[in-house]
Amino acid sequence: MKAHDSVAHMSREIPPHVLYASPVPLTAPNGASNKGQTLPLSLIAQIVSFVEDVGDIARMTRTCRLLYYMTLPVLYERVTLRSYPETRYVDGRPEGYGSGSPFVMGLSGLASGNSAPLVKEFKVTGAWTESGIDEYSKGKIPDSTILLGIALRAAMDKMIHLRSLVWDLDSKPTKSIYQGLAARPTLTSLTLRFPQVRSPRPIVVIPPMPNLRRLRVSDIDPLCYPDDISGLIFHAKQLEDLRIHWSPRMRKEAEPSVNLRMVFGPCLEAKYKLKLKHIGIQNFYGPNTGDLAEIFEPGSIEGADFLDVFGGIYGRPTTIWVDETWKNIPDATHFESYKRHRISEPAMEHAKILSQFSGLEDLYVVGNRLCDRDNTKSEYQSPETAAATPATSVTGSTPTAFEEKQASLTCKAYLRALTANHGQSLTKLLLPDQFPLSGQQIGELVSKCPNLEQIGFALDKDAGEVMSLLAPFLLKLRAVRVLANANSDKILAESELIGLVDGTRTEPLYWKCFNNNVRYCGIGDVVIKLDKAVHMPDAEGNLEWLNRVTLASLEDVQQFEIWSLDKLEL
Template sequence: MLTSSDSIGSESPLSARPASLVQLPLKIIALIVSYIDTAADLARVCSTCRVLNYMAVPLLYETLVLSTGEESPHNQKLPTGGRGSAFATGLNSLVRGNLGPMVHSLTLRGVWKEDTIQRHSNDFVMDRLTILNIAVRAALDKTTRLQEFSWELDIRMLDTVYLGLANLKISALHLRFPSTRGTQPVTVVPVMPHLVALSVTNIDPSLNQDDISTLLCSRKLQDLRMQWSPRMVDSKKPCVRLHDYFKRSTGSSRLRIKKLAFQNLHTETTDDLYRAIDQERIEEVTILNSSSCTFSMIFHNPSANSRHPSPIAKPGFKVMRHDKISRAHCDFLGSMMGLEQIYFVNHDARYYIERPSASPPAIFRRGSVDHDMDTIRVLPNGTSHPSPTFADDPKTQSYLKDNYFTTILSNHGQWLTHLLLSATWHLSTSMIARLVHTCPNLVQLGYATETSSFDTMTLLIPFLRNLVAIRLLVPIYPPNSNSGPPKPVKANTHGLLVPLRSRPLCEVVELDESVHIEKIGLTLGDNEAWGHLKLIGLGWKSYELGEIYAEPLIGSRPPSLPGTPTAQPRVTRRTSTPSGKPLQSTLGKRTRELRSTSNSSLNEHSNGGHPAVHNMDKEMEDAPQETERFVWRRRVRPVGWDVLKHWSIWAMDGSEM
C-alpha cells in the first residue's frame, strides 16, 4: 500500500534524514483533504508539501468559476490580482496547462463589454464575441472530464461552444440568454445525449431566437428548469409560444423528466405541455410568477374540455411549489391526490435571515395583492396594482382560503410530510385541530395563525410525533381586508407587561434573542412531548433545539421570563430513591419515569404542566429527607441560512427555481 510520511527534527547529528512520523496511507490523507470545502484553504494546503499538493490540486480545480467585469477592482490605484485579466488567465491555464482533466464543473459569469450598435449596423459579427467563443471552445477541448457547464455571461453563446459541449459527457447545463438584441445568426442547439439537468434562464423570444427544442430531446433528461424574462409578464400579453420549445418532444420522444420548473411563463392555454411531458414519471413541479393554469396544462388535456369528477392519484407526483392563490390552482389541487410536499412561496426567506440587523420588512406588516387573471398574489416589493372586484371582497378571499384548506386536508392530508402554507391564511384554533387530526405524518410545517397567543404551537406539536421542524409565519394582512395587524401590547395598571405567550407574533419576533432562548428552552423542555422537535422558526428568526437537561433551582422560586412575572416552569423533585409509582401526565395518555442519568443523554419525562397535588404529596412522603428541586430545560441556539438551507420549509420559500 502506498503511504506518505512527514518528518520533523532529527534523532542524531549523524542522521542525514530526519525521523519520520507515523506513516499514513494515501487513502486516509485523501479522505481528510476531501473535507476541506473552501478554495482558499485548499490553496494553502497545496503549498505545504508535495504529497498534500498532489492530493489537494485535483480538489482545488474540480469546480472552477471564472468571472469577468467591465473594470477590474483596484486597491490604492493598483489592480487587485495583477494587471492581467483573471478571466483570460484562467482560460489560458486550461488551454496551455495540464489542469483541464481535473475540472468537473466550469462556470463562466460576469459582464462582457458589448460592441456599439454602430459597429453592428452592417450585420457584421465583431471579433470580440467570436474570439471569446473560440477561446472557450479551446478550453472545453482540454476539459475531457467536464460534467457541469454554466454560461452566465451577458452575451450569446455561438454554435462553436455548443458543438464543443456536444462532444463531452455533459450531465448538467445552465444557459443564460442575454438581455440585449444582437445580430448573430440563429443557432440550432445540438442534442447532448448525456444531459440529465438543464436550466435555461432569461428567455426572451424577441431578443434571442436560438432553437433549444433539440436540446430538450435528450433521452436522459430528468430535471428541466426554464425561466423567461420578467418582461414577458410585464407586457400583459401571452407572447410565449410553447410549441417553439416542445415541438420535437411528442409521440415517442416525450420528456421523461422528474423535476419541472417554470418561472415568468405567460402563455395561452394549449396542449403542448400535455403532449410533450410524460405525466407518469414527473415527481416535482415548481411554477413561480406564471399563469395559474400551468399545472392543468401539464396534467390535464385542455382540448378535452372536461373536468374530472373524482380526484386522480399520480403515483409519481409528490412535490408541488407555487406562489399564487387562485381558483384555477385550487381546482387543480382538488383534481389530484397523494401529494407529499406542498409549498406556498411567501417571500425570499434567505434575504431577511441573512440580514438580522435590518428592520422588519413591510411584507410582514401590510401585504399587497397582485391580480393576474383570477390570481391573488402577495408581492415582495409591497406595491399594489389596480384590481378587479373579485379579490376586493374579503368574503371571496376567505372562501378561497377555506376551499384551499379543505382541499389540501381531504385530498392530500394523510400523505403530507412537508407543508408550507401562505402567510395570508391565518389559521384559527379549530383549523389547527383539523390539521393535526388529518395530517399525522407531517415532518416539517410552516403556517400563520390568527390568534395572538404563542400557545398555538404547543397545541399541535405533542400530537405530531414525526414533526422535527416548525415555522411560525408572521401573518400578512392584505390592504383590502377588514382585519389588520394587532395593536401593540401596553403595560397594565400595575406597570407589568402582558405575558409573553399572550403577545402577537409580530411583537414576539422583535424581542431579543435571549428572551426567545429562555422561553423556548422552558416551554419545550418536555422530552416525551417535544423531544422529537429539532428546529423552530419565529418569523425571520430561527433556533436549533439541542438536548434536554435538568437545571437545579436556586432559591424558593423558579426564575421567570421578562414580561412574564406569573410564569411558572414545571418543577420536579428529584430524590435518591425513585418513587414506586410514576407521576401521571396531564394529557392522560402518557406516563413518566424518572431515571438516573449516567451520561449526556437525558431522561424521558411527561408533558408540561404542574403535577397533581396528591401525587406530589405521595412522592414527598416516600422520598427521603434530602431532596433537590430542578426544572427541565432545552438547549437552544440561533441559526442562520447555512443551517436553514437544508430544511425544505425555508429553502423552498424563495423566488429562485
C-alpha cells in the same frame, strides 16, 4: 563524517506532521524501516475531502509533493471564472497588474496548461464587455465575442471529464462553443442564461447533447434573440430535470408572445413525450393550446415547480384573459406520481387538482404577489389619470374584501384536499401568508397529518396558544415557521423576545418544550434555535421539560425547505 552527523541530526528535528505528509517511505535514523509512521493514502484523501475553502486547498498544494498530487484534482474539480464590467483595484493597483484580468488569465491557464482535464464542473459568470457591439446591426459578430468563443472552446476541448457547465455570462455562447459541448459525451448538466439585450445577434440552433440529464434555461425573451433549445430537448432522451424560466417582461406587459411549441415543437411533431422526473416552469405567459398534456409522460414526474404561470386569486387584471384558458383541470393521471410540488399562485383549480390524487409528500406555496398586482395599476393609466390618482405605497397594500373572501374559501379547499388525500404522506408543508390558520384548522392539520416534519403558515387571531398546545402531537416535527403578519408581530412584541432579538437580554430564555425534535422556530423574519430539552423548574417551581432559546440566522435554517424553497427561483 560531520556532514553525515549533521544530516542525521536534522532528520530527527523534522516535525512529525511534515514527515507524515512526505511522499517517500520514512526511514528511522538507524536505517531501519519505520512503516508505522506512514499515513495511508486513503486516509489522506479522506482528510482532504473535509477541506471546503478553496484558499485552504490551494495552500495545501504548496506544502509538499504528496499533497500537491492529492489536492490538485480537488482544487480544479469545480472552476468558476467571473468577469467584472469595471476594473477592480487591490492595494491601489488594478487586478492583473502587469498581465491581464483574472478572468482572461484564468481562461488562458485552462486553455494552455495541463489542469483542464481535472475540471468536472465549469462556470463562467459576470459581465463581458462586447467592444463593437454596434457591429451586430451591420450583420457582423464583434471580434471580442469571436475571440472569447475561441478561447473558451480551446479550454473546454481539454476538459475531457466535464460533467456540468453553467453559462451565466451576459454574452451568448457562440456556435463553436455549442459544438464543443455536443462533442463532450461526459456532459450531463447544462445551465444557460440568455442576456437581456435587444441588439440583433445570431440565433443558434443548439446541437443535440444526447447524454444530458439536467437542463436549466433562464431569461428567455423572444425580443432578445434567444437560441433555439427545442432540438436540444428533443434529442436529450435521458433528460430527467428540466427547468425553463422566461423573462418576467411578457407577463408584466401582458404580451402573449410565446407558446409551448417554441420549446417543445419537435417533441409534439414526433409525438415524443418527455420522461422527466422534475419539471420547472416560471413566468410563462401564453394561451393554453392543450399542448402541455401531450409533452410529458404521465406517471413519470415526481416533482414540479410552477411559478407565476397560471394566475391565481391574486393574479394581475391585465393577464386574466390568458390565465382563464388554464382553468381546465387535466386528467388525474398527470399528477399521480407527484411527490414534491411548489407553486406561487394559489387557486381554487389547484386545490381541486390536489383532491384528485394522493401520496404528495412536500407542498410549498411561496411568495406574496400583492406588490406585483398593485404595480399594474399605474402601468396602463394615461398621464391625466395618473396625475389625478394619489400615490399609494406598494409595501403597504392590502387585499380587497372580495380577495380576502376568495382567499378564505381557497384556503379551506386546500386544507380539505391536503387532509383528505395527502394526510398520511405529507411531511413538509408551506402555506402562503394569505392563508392565516385558525385554531380549529391547525388542529385539523395536526390530527390528519401526523408525519409532518416541517410546517410553515400564518396565524389567525388567538391561534398561537393552540399551536403550542398541539405541537407535541406532531412527534416528527423538526422545524416550525410562523409567517409574518399582524399576529406574528404581536408575538415578537413580547418583552422576552424583544430583549432576545435586540441583544439586551442578559439571562437565558426558556420555552416550554414543543417536542423532542423541534430545533428551529421562525416568527416572521426572526429565527429562533431551541436547544435540547432539559428537566428544570419553571417560574412557579414545577418541574417541566424546557428548551433554552437562542437567536439564529437565516443561514442556519437553509437545510429546511420551508425556508430555502420560499423564493421565486427554480
